[in-house]
Amino acid sequence: MVIQETLRLYPPAVFVLREVLQDIRFGGVVIPKGTSIQIPISTLHQMTDIWGPDAHEFNPQRFATGITGACKHPQAYMPFGIGVRTCVGQHFAMTELKVVLSLILSKFSFSLSPSYRHSPVSRMVLEPEHGMTLYVKRHY
Ligand code: HEM
Structure with missing residues (x-):
């Protein structure tokens, strides 16, 4: 739910x-031949009429009953694209994310540094503009 x-x-691919x-x-x-169409994944992911009034908030609980819930x-949830060109690495990426x-989490806890400035920016993929400094603490 947190990953979703x-x-x-x-979404890394904006x-x-x-x-x-x-x-x-x-x-x-x-739509005439030759038109180039941009499908804005990040916009679809934050539309209040699709996700509800808390669309801009981080709320993993919304996925408690899956994407349909x-x-x-x-179809508006498409971090890995949709249709015939859906990401071929989707299941590998999800497994890798869960394992990592x-x-x-089994060895460390972490929190954001107060110096962190929230500024997601779309370069090749979506990334934190000023990096992401974390405080990491090892569990003993
Ligand atoms: C969180 C990680 C990832 C995200 C968010 C992601 C996202 C996407 C998206 C949105 C597309 C669709 C592009 C389109 O429709 O034009 C795509 C396609 C693709 N992805 Fe990923 N991807 C991820 C990880 C991976 C990994 C780990 C691999 C390979 C091991 C991979 C390989 C591919 C390939 C080969 C395509 C092209 C598929 C095609 O055009 O038929 N991706 N990905």
Whole structure:
């Protein structure tokens, strides 16, 4: 739930791109061949009409009953993309995250340094603009 909520608020891939290969009508909109479309993952992940009034807050509990329980349209949750080009490393990435997090948490506790400035920035992927200084304490 913590990983899912983190990927919701801070999706490493902020958007995905598609190019229209032939003229299509999508809903009521005609999209001409050659149009480049940006699908804004981070925007979809924070829309209040999809996620509720606390859409901008970090609340892992929203995933207590899975993605369908967390939002109105499960397709709007797409940290790994959606459709035929869905991330092939999705399950590997999720397993790796769980293993690494549980190994760290079994040996250490950590908290943010007071010098941390919250400023997520989209470069190649979404990252903390000024880095993330942590206080790390070993469990004995
Ligand atoms: C948290 C980690 C990761 C995130 C958030 C992520 C996100 C994404 C997203 C959003 C796409 C879709 C791009 C699109 O639709 O245009 C994608 C595709 C892809 N990802 Fe990941 N990814 C992650 C980890 C990985 C890992 C660990 C691997 C490889 C071991 C991987 C390999 C790929 C590949 C090969 C594609 C292209 C699939 C295709 O176009 O058919 N990703 N990823």
